[in-house]
Amino acid sequence: MIEDINCSIDLTRDHKKKSNSAKSAAGQFMGLDKAGSNDQNERKHTKNVRDWKEVFDYSSTGSLEIPASDDPFDDALLKKINQWPENPPEFKEASEEYVCQTEKLAVKLVELISLSLGLGADRLKGFFEKETSFVRINHYPPCPEPHLALGVGRHTDAGAVTVLAQDDVGGLEVKRKTDGEWIAVQPIPNAYIINIGNIMQIWSNAEYESPEHRAILNPEKDRISIPFFFNPAHYIMVEPLEELISDERPSKYKAYNWGKFFASRNRTNLQKLNVENIQIDHFKVAG
Numbered sequence: 587m588i589e590d591i592n593c594s595i596d597l598t599r600d601h602k603k604k605s606n607s608a609k610s611a612a613g614q615f616m617g618l619d620k621a622g623s624n625d626q627n628e629r630k631h632t633k634n635v636r637d638w639k640e641v642f643d644y645s646s647t648g649s650l651e652i653p654a655s656d657d658p659f660d661d662a663l664l665k666k667i668n669q670w671p672e673n674p675p676e677f678k679e680a681s682e683e684y685v686c687q688t689e690k691l692a693v694k695l696v697e698l699i700s701l702s703l704g705l706g707a708d709r710l711k712g713f714f715e716k717e718t719s720f721v722r723i724n725h726y727p728p729c730p731e732p733h734l735a736l737g738v739g740r741h742t743d744a745g746a747v748t749v750l751a752q753d754d755v756g757g758l759e760v761k762r763k764t765d766g767e768w769i770a771v772q773p774i775p776n777a778y779i780i781n782i783g784n785i786m787q788i789w790s791n792a793e794y795e796s797p798e799h800r801a802i803l804n805p806e807k808d809r810i811s812i813p814f815f816f817n818p819a820h821y822i823m824v825e826p827l828e829e830l831i832s833d834e835r836p837s838k839y840k841a842y843n844w845g846k847f848f849a850s851r852n853r854t855n856l857q858k859l860n861v862e863n864i865q866i867d868h869f870k871v872a873g
C-alpha cells in the first residue's frame with residue numbers, strides 16, 4: 587500500500603497515563619462535527635479525493651469522548667453529543683433501537699473472534715468500556731459520471747469490526763488480495779456484511795486482516811448503506827495481544843493510541859492533503 591509516506595504524527599504516546607490532566611472541551615456531535623454544523627450535506631472524502639456522498643453519524647451511547655486533536659501533546663478531550671432532526675419524528679427512536687440491536691451483534695462477533703483466537707470470550711470486552719462506536723448513514727446520490735468519482739474511495743475500516751447494512755442497489759467492492767481485482771459484494775436481502783477493521787487485525791497480530799474496500803456509484807439510483815463501526819475507548823493503546831505473541835510469531839505492529847488515530851483520520855478526511863491519510867501500515871514493525 588503506502589510505503590513511502592512519512593507519518594509525522596507520533597500516536598504512540600500512551601494517553602491514558604496523562605488523562606488526569608486532560609481538559610474536557612464540550613462540543614456538539616453530529617457527523618463528528620465539533621462546530622455543531624450538521625454535516626449531512628457535506629461531501630466527505632477518503633484518501634484525499636472527494637467522496638460523492640453525504641453522511642449522518644450518531645454514536646451508540648448518545649455521546650462520544652475523543653481527543654480534540656491528533657496532536658500527541660494535546661490532552662484536551664471533546665465530547666460530541668448526538669444531534670437529531672425534528673423530522674421524521676420516529677427517526678431518533680428508530681435509529682437508537684437500530685444501534686442497540688446492532689451493537690449486541692458486534693459484541694457477539696467480537697466474542698466469537700476472541701474464541702477463534704484461542705482466547706476467552708471476554709478477552710476484548712474491557713477495551714470497549716468507554717467505546718467510541720458510531721453508526722454512519724451513507725447516502726450516495728446518483729452520479730451522472732460514475733466513472734469519474736467514487737462513493738467512498740478505497741480504505742480499510744479503522745475500528746475493531748463493522749456491521750454494514752446496504753440496500754439493494756449495490757456498489758460495495760472489496761479488493762481481492764491475490765490479484766488486486768475489485769470484486770462486487772452483491773447485496774443479499776436482510777443480510778449484513780461484516781468487515782474486520784484495523785484494530786482487530788492488530789489485536790490478532792494479523793491472524794485477521796482488514797480488507798480494502800470502496801463504494802462505486804450508480805448513474806440513476808440513490809444508494810444507502812449503514813455501517814456500524816464498533817470502536818474501543820479513545821485511550822486504548824492498540825497493539826497485538828500478548829497471548830498471541832511468541833518467538834515464532836513476534837509482534838508485527840507498534841502500539842498506537844486509538845483516539846489520536848481516530849482524530850487524525852477525521853482531520854485528514856476534511857482536508858486536501860498531498861499525502862494519503864494515516865494507515866496502520868505506519869505502525870508495522872520493519873523487517
Ligand SMILES: O=C(O)CCC(=O)C(=O)O
Pocket residue numbers: 722724737738743750752757758799800801810811813
Ligand atoms: O457504502 C458501502 O457499502 C461501504 C461504506 C464504507 O465502507 C464506509 O462507510 O466505511
Ligand SMILES: [Fe+2]
Pocket residue numbers: 741742743799
Ligand atoms: Fe468502510
